[in-house]
Amino acid sequence: MTSPLFSTHGCRLNTFETEAMKTLADQAGLKNAIVVNTCAVTGEAVRKAKQDIRKLSRLNPEAKIIVTGCAAQIQPEIFSRIENVTSIIGNKEKMQPKTWERFASNYKATSNRIQVGDIMASKEVDFQSVDSFGIRARAFVQVQNGCDHRCSFCIIPYGRGNSRSVPLEIVIKQINHLVDCGYNEVVLTGVDLTSWGKDLSNDLSFGDLVLQILIQIPGLSRLRISSIDSIEVDEKLIEAIANYSRFMPHLHLSLQHGDDIILKRMKRRHLRDDAIRFCDRIRCLRPDIIFGADIIAGFPTETDEHFENSINLVNECELTWLHVFPFSARQGTPAARMPQVDGTTIRDRAARLRNLKAEKVANHLKAQVGHIHQVLMESPYKGRTTQFTEVNFKETQKVGAIVSAHIVGVTGNQLVAAFVE
Numbered sequence: 001m002t003s004p005l006f007s008t009h010g011c012r013l014n015t016f017e018t019e020a021m022k023t024l025a026d027q028a029g030l031k032n033a034i035v036v037n038t039c040a041v042t043g044e045a046v047r048k049a050k051q052d053i054r055k056l057s058r059l060n061p062e063a064k065i066i067v068t069g070c071a072a073q074i075q076p077e078i079f080s081r082i083e084n085v086t087s088i089i090g091n092k093e094k095m096q097p098k099t100w101e102r103f104a105s106n107y108k109a110t111s112n113r114i115q116v117g118d119i120m121a122s123k124e125v126d127f128q129s130v131d132s133f134g135i136r137a138r139a140f141v142q143v144q145n146g147c148d149h150r151c152s153f154c155i156i157p158y159g160r161g162n163s164r165s166v167p168l169e170i171v172i173k174q175i176n177h178l179v180d181c182g183y184n185e186v187v188l189t190g191v192d193l194t195s196w197g198k199d200l201s202n203d204l205s206f207g208d209l210v211l212q213i214l215i216q217i218p219g220l221s222r223l224r225i226s227s228i229d230s231i232e233v234d235e236k237l238i239e240a241i242a243n244y245s246r247f248m249p250h251l252h253l254s255l256q257h258g259d260d261i262i263l264k265r266m267k268r269r270h271l272r273d274d275a276i277r278f279c280d281r282i283r284c285l286r287p288d289i290i291f292g293a294d295i296i297a298g299f300p301t302e303t304d305e306h307f308e309n310s311i312n313l314v315n316e317c318e319l320t321w322l323h324v325f326p327f328s329a330r331q332g333t334p335a336a337r338m339p340q341v342d343g344t345t346i347r348d349r350a351a352r353l354r355n356l357k358a359e360k361v362a363n364h365l366k367a368q369v370g371h372i373h374q375v376l377m378e379s380p381y382k383g384r385t386t387q388f389t390e391v392n393f394k395e396t397q398k399v400g401a402i403v404s405a406h407i408v409g410v411t412g413n414q415l416v417a418a419f420v421e
Contacts, residue, residue: 002031005063007056009049010039012189012226014069016140020128021068021094028100033086034060037094038069038079040159042328046071050082057084066103068094070159076114090116091159095126119161122146127166129174131181137378137400138224139183143171143209144190148198151256152267152338153299155330156191163195168202168209175217184402185222185248185376188213193225194232207236214244221402222376222386224248227294230255230278231270242285250388251282252292252321258313259306262299265338272313279317290364290387292321297353298346299327300338307349314356320364321388322357326350364389365410372420375405390414 004025008018018037025035034056038049049071057065064086067079076088093099093115125145146161147154175186188210190196196206213223223246230253240247253275257263260271282289295310314322326346329336368389375383380396383403392414397403405417 004030004033004035005056005060007034007036007052009037009045009052009069010041012140012187013142013145013191014039016130016142016189017095019130019140020142021100023128023130024095024097024100025104028097028104030100030104032062033064033066033103035066035068038067038071040070040074040155040330042325043330044328046075046078050079053079053082053085057082064103070156073116073119073159074155076116080113086113088114088116091119091161092117092122092126095128119146119159122161123164125164125166127170127174129177131177137183137376137383138185138187138222139178139181140187140189141171141174141178142166142190143188144193144196147192148195149192149269150267152265152334153256153296153327153330155333158332160191163192163199165196165198165200167200168204168212171209172213172216175213175220179217179219182400184220184400185224186213186220187224187226189226192229193227194229194234194237205234205236207234207238207240210240210247211236214240214246220246222246222248224250224388227252227254229253229269231274233278238282238285241282241289248386248388249286249288250290250292250321250386252323253278253294253319255293255313255317256296257299257306258295258310259302262302262306262309265301266296266299266335272309275313276316279319283318288387290321290389291317291319292323292388293317293319294323294325295353296325296327297349298341300329300335300340302327302341302349311352311356314353314360320357320360322353322360324350324353324357361413362410365413365415368407368415369409371407373405373407373415373417375403375417377401377403385415391417393417393419395419 006018014037039045066087068089072088073091079088143166146163147157148163194206197204258272373385375391377383377397383391404420407415407417409416
């Protein structure tokens with residue numbers, strides 16, 4: 001083993017940061033190392049990270065094992081107890097060149113295996129330019145990090161720190177560079193995207209950022225954004241969604257629940273009617289829009305009636321792509337101290353939501369048959385529509401190209417298409 005092996009868990013921001021770490025490790029000349037970028041959003045995410053570390057260590061017994069990411073930031077001691085782990089580094093430290101220069105030297109961790117600083121002291125984003133994302137399909141650009149909100153179930157602010165923004169000019173420069181490198185689609189990533197700009201002095205909103213990207217970079221074919229908090233969407237973002245076809249008609253919403261009592265106990269900033277009004281408004285402005293959402297099943301104190309309101313919300317908002325999270329108590333959060341729902345009930349409710357998701361996805365796929373879609377190729381035989389629906393082809397096409405496709409059928413959770421000449 002020579003070049004470092006990277007393993008990424010969790011969100012799109014982690015995906016971006018892994019690519020940034022690859023650049024830093026390559027520049028430093030790091031060899032014979034494994035880097036695991038962990039996620040802490042649920043207890044299951046932490047368990048999978050530990051399992052992955054042990055497996056990679058067994059397969060590569062001579063390699064340095066470096067653990068980072070949100071789980072490492074929040075609970076570094078649990079990873080220090082895993083055999084063969086060389087170092088645990090924090091979310092700030094992983095984006096600093098000197099960290100990787102030290103690992104590339106003959107550095108051997110002893111008493112200072114844990115290098116995790118106070119993430120709450122971070123005042124700006126340690127931005128790292130990235131040239132490549134493995135395939136020439138879509139690229140990720142970090143525009144924001146951290147979160148100022150304190151939802152009662154969420155541990156992530158303690159792994160990411162407070163909200164801070166990447167300045168507009170840096171974002172524009174990075175996207176221009178990626179377009180020059182041949183990327184047709186860019187995804188804006190962050191922890192709390194709609195908070196972008198609040199810590200900057202230029203009085204711009206996230207919607208301003210999106211509009212400026214679309215205006216200043218006409219060569220960018222497709223702009224997509226990761227998960228957003230719908231209650232904080234500003235009018236400039238509404239303008240971008242409504243008026244720019246290059247803004248992809250797919251929004252993933254951080255809704256979490258469909259009952260007002262539970263939303264209040266979660267310390268969310270919206271009520272169910274806010275979510276419904278938002279979806280109705282956007283659908284009127286952009287009829288081709290497809291919505292996804294995060295929904296938690298079995299939040300503490302959730303009754304059958306509360307849960308049914310989440311089921312109803314999926315239908316009333318016409319949600320398609322659901323990320324279903326069985327509630328997982330995270331030590332240190334207020335929700336962990338609330339009366340818990342029993343595990344069997346949580347699993348049953350999560351299964352109902354997943355079954356509803358399967359029904360919604362099937363209906364969406366069926367409705368696409370016979371239509372022409374513009375598809376971004378992710379591999380020679382596979383791509384995604386503007387609505388982020390996966391498409392399979394029998395013929396091959398150049399990876400990263402945007403092609404016209406006639407949808408001829410459905411197989412599983414994917415569309416089947418033929419290229420349009």
